[in-house]
Amino acid sequence: MPGGRLTSQERRRIAAGLADGLGYAEIARKLGRPTSTVSREVSRNGGGADYRADRAHRATGRRARRRPSMAVPAATTPAAARRFAEEFAAVLVGTGVPRMAARVFAALVTTDAGALTVADLVGGLRVSPASVSKAVGYLEGLDLVRREREGRHERYLIDEDLWLRTWLTSARTNTALAETARRGVEVFDVATPTGARLDHMRQFFARLGEDMAGGPEGAEDALTVAAALVHAAGPCTAERVARALGWPVDRVAGALRDAEARPDVTDPVAVRHVGSGEYAATARPERLTAAQREALRDCSTILM
Secondary structure: OOOOOOOHHHHHHHHHHHHOOOOHHHHHHHHOOOHHHHHHHHHOOOHHHHOOHHHHHHHHHHHHOOOOOOOOOOOOOHHHHHHHHHHHHHHHHHOOOOHHHHHHHHHHHOOOOOEEEHHHHHHHHOOOHHHHHHHHHHHHHOOOOEEEEEOOEEEEEOOOOHHHHHHHHHHHHHHHHHHHHHHHHHHHOOOOHHHHHHHHHHHHHHHHHHHHOOOOOOHHHHHHHHHHHHHHOOOEEHHHHHHHHOOOHHHHHHHHHHHHHOHHHHOOEEEEEEEOOEEEEEEOHHHOOHHHHHHHOOHHHHHO
16 A cells, blocks of 8 residues: 555566656556655665566565664764764754754664664653654654554664655755746746746756756656657657657657646757647747747758
């Protein structure tokens, strides 16, 4: 179920989807899972080229068998470990994280298993259970910590892909700011000083979010189908493009829709639906003025 651990069958479906050339988002839709679940699963188990379902399932089993421990490695003294945890927590507090949440997170990061129970945290930090619960709730809201039931006890843990999730969360925040700014442009009009300022904000955060996320979702497919249409030099159906690329028709159809909806992704080419199920690629009109387009209209004749 969504939010639970992936099953062996789901991992086999992920492997099959990767073999078919499907993107993470499409695989996730077929599984009824978040895209981030699939991307984390693949990235932590060899990547798209080396992902193997059975191997990933065994690795997950090994990680699940780890037990929490606040023991300090022999090479590190307890005093040195405490000093580092306090230093780490202080840096987090400096970034705006509440002190108790910072201490809990520092304790988890500096524990071999990356997981601790309430009793572990209460005893190790010498704080109340209520303080731990509040701190964990805050960290969960940032997607930094998750809960896991183990028998009658609950433990809190961080994943090996924690920093990837944090990075993607920041990317989503930038994308949300870009979308809010876009709505502001519609309200104030880009021709006004306020609208122009919001449009500049939209462009900045949109690019930043896309760069952090590795580009907009489906961008590579959108660019590929746009290039195919340019090469075809005429309208094509999704079926014809799919045959030429050797892709499933659903993948091409989705990429064509994405390319048409997001012209900024395929810039300076624009993909348009021209009817009868056909698409064509043209230069984005915003790139050229009317006079420039008119001057180029007879370019081929001039060159001859």
